[in-house]
Amino acid sequence: MPTKNKLRLGIPGRALRGQTIELLQKAGYSVSVSASGHKITLDDPEIECFFSKTQELAELTQAGMLDACITHKARLLEQNIKAKEISQLNYGNGTWHITRVVLSAPVDSKIKSVKDLNGQEVFSRLPNLTKKFLVDQGIKAKVTKVGFPGEAKGEMFNKPLVDFTNTGRTLAEHNMKIIAELMTTLPCLVMNPVSYQDAWKRQKTENLALLLNSARLAMDxxxxxxxxxxxxxxxxxxxxxxxxxxxxxxxxxxxxxxxxxxxxxxxxxxxxxxxxxxxxxxxxxxxxxxxxx
The missing domain is CATH 3.30.70.120 (Alpha-Beta Plaits)
Incomplete structure (x- = not known):
């Protein structure tokens, strides 16, 4: 279990990695990443960092293996993660723009709106959120979970797709058109409930949130x-x-x-x-x- 005077912090890899590291640097931390790209170190001996996918970070934080992590709000909802949200962070996947979860379809398909999905198979990076969305829309469709990158799979197999996007450019490059938006999602700094009860760890995490948010605001x-x-x-x-x-x-x-x-x-x-x-x-x-x- 995490030691009392050390905060074990999950840092997202992949799409959120670059912006998160840059924001940590702007917040005043010296950041070192190993040659393999799998280990990250801050010049704060009270913070021990761990790199992983946002999905895994959310699970590790809920399980108490990490005190806190930065993960997507959509991931918390998708996995029904029980965690204490400390702060939302204003940036997105690979950009400083807000990320959207969207439903797209191949440009040359007959799918023009959500109602055209009845009886279809939908690929999704977020299957639970997708199923709920379709039920709320009164649509009966098969939802199949797919991994990253979703756009290539949607194009190759000619299937509608639910995935993350910022500008929609990557979807367009794969001949996919956006037909609906499920939600907007921002990175969140969250804590597991047990660590949240530790006054030192909670204060350390709240201080980190303050520094990250103030650095992000200063950029604009x-x-x-x-x-x-x-x-x-x-x-x-x-x-x-x-x-x-x-x-x-x-x-x-x-x-x-x-x-x-x-x-x-x-x-x-x-x-x-x-x-x-x-x-x-x-x-x-x-x-x-x-x-x-």
Whole structure:
């Protein structure tokens, strides 16, 4: 069983692996992956990491072999996993976009909607969720479990498929068209119920969630700093986002203010030219490490 002063943490492999490692690094951890790619180490002696598929991580966490893990919300529902959710994490399979669980069908098939699945065989990476979805839709169909990669199997065997997707691009490459969305799913940081009762492990996991979420939020935001003359302040404050009140400091002995604010990264490309046109000087845009709201 896990020792009291060490958190055994499951890290997802495959599609979630790259984003999870990058997010851990942005959260302040030094991450080392073995040459074989099967072992991951953090520079925190209180965290012991274990690489595996999200499906297996959920099972190991429920069984108490791991204190906590990062797995897909859809996996928890599919496997009816009993675990304590600490936080959802805002990224997806191989991208920073939210992942969807979708039903697709071969482009050249006669399947145009869910109702066309009556009497069909449906391939699925998530058979339990698929069966429930079909029952809720009043559809009688055979559901066959398939492994990764599902898109290739759907195309090869000319079968409708339920699988994960972010952009739908891979499905399109395999001549599959999306006909319905079952759910959206995000990675979740969860704990097994026994470890959750351990105050030290719970706090350690909650701290990890805070760092990961603040690092993820910082990726979408930037800081803006500028000098603004007193007479220009009303106009500057009017164009800055209302929900992100800036810090304004008057420079000693001058009719200038130092204005510091945080904005969405995409907003900055529109704001900076506006601020320059208004008359702001010494405008500096800088990246953020963590944003905690």
């Amino acid at each position: 935001m930037v800081g803006l700093m500028m000098h603004v003359e007193n007479g220009l302040m009303p106009e500057v404050l009017k164009v800055l986002p209302a929900m992100k009140k800036p810090t304004v400091t008057q420079l000693r002995g001058e009719n200038l203010f130092d204005v510091l604010t945080v904005v969405d990264r995409k907003e900055a490309r529109e704001l900076v030219p506006q601020l320059k046109k208004i008359g702001c000087t010494n405008i500096v845009e800088f990246p953020l490490e963590k944003v905690i709201i």
